[in-house]
Amino acid sequence: MKHSASQTYPPRFDGDFCDRFQDLLIWRRDVRSFRPDPVPQALLDRLLDLIQLAPSVGNSQPWRFVSVESMKARAFVRASFEQCNREALAGFTGERAQTYAGLKLSGLDQAPVQLAVFCDEATEQGDGLGRRTMSETSTWSVVGAVHLLWLAARSRGLGLGWISILDPARVTEALEVPPAWRLIAYLCLGWPQEEHDIPELERLGWQQRTTQGRTVLRR
Numbered sequence: 001m002k003h004s005a006s007q008t009y010p011p012r013f014d015g016d017f018c019d020r021f022q023d024l025l026i027w028r029r030d031v032r033s034f035r036p037d038p039v040p041q042a043l044l045d046r047l048l049d050l051i052q053l054a055p056s057v058g059n060s061q062p063w064r065f066v067s068v069e070s071m072k073a074r075a076f077v078r079a080s081f082e083q084c085n086r087e088a089l090a091g092f093t094g095e096r097a098q099t100y101a102g103l104k105l106s107g108l109d110q111a112p113v114q115l116a117v118f119c120d121e122a123t124e125q126g127d128g129l130g131r132r133t134m135s136e137t138s139t140w141s142v143v144g145a146v147h148l149l150w151l152a153a154r155s156r157g158l159g160l161g162w163i164s165i166l167d168p169a170r171v172t173e174a175l176e177v178p179p180a181w182r183l184i185a186y187l188c189l190g191w192p193q194e195e196h197d198i199p200e201l202e203r204l205g206w207q208q209r210t211t212q213g214r215t216v217l218r219r
Helices: 013-026 043-050 073-091 096-100 137-155 170-176
Strands: 061-069 112-122 159-163 181-190
Touching: 013 137, 043 073, 043 137, 073 096, 073 170, 112 137, 112 170, 137 159, 137 181, 170 181
Parallel strands: none
Antiparallel strands: 061 112, 112 181, 159 181
16 A cells, blocks of 8 residues: 655544544444445455454454355345244243334345355464464454444445344355354445434334443452
């Protein structure tokens, strides 16, 4: 990447940039409803290139993406979702069950791009640095890459939804990936039907955002 002679290094991020970055975080939502408009391949390629800037343990870059495009594969994923969704609904009762039944928990029928994201647990890149004592850092690295994709997509007007109500073993088998690949995320990507700065689960009364997640201990 070429740099302009007028640029300073390291770059300085002023207050306006920081405010805009905060806006990006606020408007990064888990999207479930998509327009049918296709995502240009050049844009998708650019987003996948940006993912390579994500941090990873030992610089292992263990993320592996499968673009799920065939009707057969998508139908299998949809069937897995429907089964797991029924089982999840059975776990709720009363008003909670009614609320759950009304949630739109899948963008699988609309999203023009669907990506299955795996962690290659057998990768030799990075020579195991940082993984011998905490092997789960490979998984965390993939999650970090997913979040970077989420932000990069949002900055370009795209929405992303993370589908977790799936049987990971069956989806992995259906996508015929190497045995050392473990499914971390199934993502729906496309142009959102609606724009919101409040999470859908909060808008629909499932769970309000709290400050309880911010826990700082001092020792």
